[in-house]
Amino acid sequence: MTPDVLADLVRVAAQDVLAARGLAADALPADAGVERPRNPEHGDYATNVALRTAKKAGVAPRDLAGWLAEDLTGRPGIASAEVAGPGFINLRLAADAQGALVGELLAAGEAYGTGDEYAGRNVNLEFVSANPTGPLHLGGTRWAAVGDALGRVLTARGAKVTREYYFNDAGAQIDRFVASLVAAAKGEPAPENGYGGAYVADIAARVVRAEPAALGSPDRDEIFRRVGVGFMFDEIKQDLHEFGTDFDVWFHENSLHESGAVDAVVQQLKDSGALYEADGAWWLRSKDYGDDKDRVVIKSDGRPAYIAGDLAYLRDKRARGFDLCIYMLGADHHGYIARLKAAAAAFGDDPAVVEVLIGQLVNLVKDGQPVRMSKRAGTVVTMEDLVEAVGVDAARYSLIRSSVDSALDVDLDLLVRRSNDNPVFYVQYAHARLASLARNAADLGVEPGREYELLEHPREGDLIRTLGEFPEIVRAAAELREPHRVARYLEALASAYHKFYDSCRVLPMGDEQVTELHRARLALCVAARQVLANGLGLLGVSAPERM
Template sequence: MRLAARLSRKVHEVKETVTDVLLAALARAKQKGELKLDAQPAVLLETPREKSHGDLATTLALTLAKPESKAPRKIAEIIIANIRDEAGIIEKAEIAGPGFINFFFKQDRWKQTLFEIDAEGAAYGLKNVGKGKKVLVEFVSANPTGPLHVGHGRGAAVGDALANLLSSTGFVVTREFYINDAGRQIRLLALSVYSRYQQALGNAVPFPEDGYHGAYVEEIAQGFTKLHGDRYLRVPFDDCLDIFGDYGKEMMLADIRTDLDSFGVRFDVWFSEASLLKDGSVRRSLDELLESRNCYEQDGALWLRSTTFGDDKDRVVIKKDKSYTYLATDIAYHRNKLGRGFESLVNIWGADHHGYIPRVQAVIQAFGHGKDALHVVLVQLVAILRHGQPVPMSKRAGTFVTLRDVIQDVGSDAARFIFLTRRSDSHLDFDLDVAKEQSRENPVYYVQYAHARLASLMREAESRGIAVPGKDGVNIALLDLEEEQNIIKALAKYPEVIEDAALAYEPHRLTFYLQDLAGLLHNYYFKHRVITEDTARTGAKLFLMKQVKTVIQSALAILGVNAPEKM
């Protein structure tokens, strides 16, 4: 029964199988008294960089050297002597270097990968590591006081790809946009629109010093005029703040939605900060924290006792003047998130907010959840380059590059891919000219071209009346070229890449994987012809190419990038 279970394991679970084999070998050695094994060692397996080091290697003998007080190579010998490969996947195991044990698999084992991809299609490689766990991914969350800029674009690309990645690996994901529609910024937007409105109608009021200077404010004022005429001309600002604020906010939100839509990003929930104030949940949250003594009053203000949970100092949530700080609404917001049954909260934030993390983690803990229920992904700023020169950006001067500009300039695919070509917390130089270039220098085209090439190949085969064989009609043993082996191994690695990327919250790993896979494909494709006189071999190669196409396509889908059939 157990043997059957092991045999039925998929190729990408070969690691687990070898782990079992090793654990069994250790148990046997212990039984025979060859090893003491006072503590169960962790069995770590990794894919060696160097091909001559086999398909999988373990450092088990090295880590056991000390507790066993034996030479590592001697321990390796003992382990190998006790290996019983019931699943029959190991061709040989050899000792190398200081005591590595290198496993070489039977060729057939790798080739099973191709049958798996063929059978599972887009679902190949998607392990259920999430097990239905509910995750909330909150991202972009821009103030509705201006258009989205490139920084938001990066956050959108990272957040959306991460959400795709998580839902592909068995998490139940909700995408949420937190609308910062309470407080000063909205008031400032209202005042800015109000001023432009008055000015447009000939009432020369001064424009607020710290107002929003962008041209979009004038457009909003124009729209407002169309709707309301001169009804609010010479009405004091304080008497019409809300109507200007609401109108401006709605217009900006509509704008933001449009941009995100053309970027291929959709949210499940648009959550209003103002609603937390309106429905009293801020008040209730704070009462609850007072009750649990995580809040206290001092010097006429209300404080969160965040130091209990590792913050540097306690934080004010209600100021002396009785108004709330930003943290107050954030407390209510995160309480709300937890109350909706999410077991894991992922927040995508600009890196400049990193100092805020301990505070919010304290909030999570004050509500009785583990610190790790919240995971913050930091996204660094983006510098836009044109002709290799940085484009100066200033929010005050209104000269920042908007996401819309970038999408129009280089396209959504290129923008998304490039945003994901770096770890999110590392600084990114986005060169608009490179992003438009159609060459190796531009990783998007490099990968998309690989897919288009394969699509073209399939068309070519079809036009010649050659069908891609099914699993019963293909002789996979004919895939004996070194380049073919390399490609197959890369395909076999895909499930691990997906899983690791999801668990580390690092979608960029997928872009690197894709570039590697595309590189292998281009290399192979250049050196060898797929369609030849040899029909059996042609069939096997086409079968392989089909699987490569599937994997490229599904990885690109996770990144939110198109896989074109033609370019």
């Protein structure tokens, strides 16, 4: 019995109790509130539904809890229901009801953990979107891992997700990058506010090889812009692909200006009155839509401000049919939350069609000290540096497992350690251990059984209940946009499995006869392996067969 099924059962029982006592049916909350207690001695699950219902129903919480516990005790699948504290109810499941989850999980297979609450939602997920002026640094690398995992989680719960990378290939930063390439090609130092690092010289040399006459051409800067920025794009795309993150759409900011989309949006907003003129510039009435101030869209010199491209880009996304546009931006973009929501409102949209996630900084540490190890960028650590140091799996997992709301220190020493202190090793080792067990079972001719009611050991129950939490974990990860919940869950699952394995012998030893309990435990192991594989797949991390 999964927690969702148990919650439905508790709610039905509560409805029956209210009806039998002549109490208001609308007093019952929509969610029965079933969860696992911190102390397993209190039961398999607990519910506070009586506490949340009693006041509105006009009865004492412990009285309502007592009536509900009495009703639940007589229902199939419930071994006992006991009142605790001011009105909590501790529940213990019957062995057959608890073990039935194993069969349900095995039947679902790779689909276990999926759902349909986002079915019909067309989601544009924009992440990384780093300026093409250098290799991806750790901040962009974090978004590459987290954004890809979020896309997988949303897809698992029914959404149609388009992963999109927004290339900022217009504006002053690109101008400085081009000037830096030209200087490097001429053997000169980078200009003031330009870009240094060996990668600039590498790209410049490639431009000269591709276009030998570039330096002497009257179109020199345009050639270096077109070819050099193109080479940088290619490197970013290749690094992302090797990191396991691929995009459906590579959108170029410059296309919005060249196509006339920016001009069209500005005119639309002028016509609707969302823009007004002051001091020779055109301003968006963004304060009217919840922003902290109005924003300049067209400067007094007639040039578009950066927000002009943002407005055209949002309009383009909506025109492509996306009903939810998620932007994953860096720590220095906090002001974009209100700005982009105001932009949506200015177009007459519900601001809820825009969501902005802000990711905090990432630091690499070794021996407790910050690391500066970049060979190419000189002053920052890049995606390539991190992957070279610890590998793709460890890099992705370490960047996903913490909430993006907080700054993250990535410990290099820990991530190269093949021990249980290393979270990714701990989880992957559990899967590899289960794969080894499956091979040993096959060698012995032992196949999984279906006598799940035999799984009565406390460690078996703990593992089963942990497996039962997976669908809710994935649902919450999608709803809250927090894929780190999946990683933390996998660590808890690996712990539950290791404790089970240390307490419960799965395969017979020596001349010991194979029993139905062996087969039932093997089925439980197959189920645990499936969930570990499903969860690692949501993170874009491999599930190794051997380690």
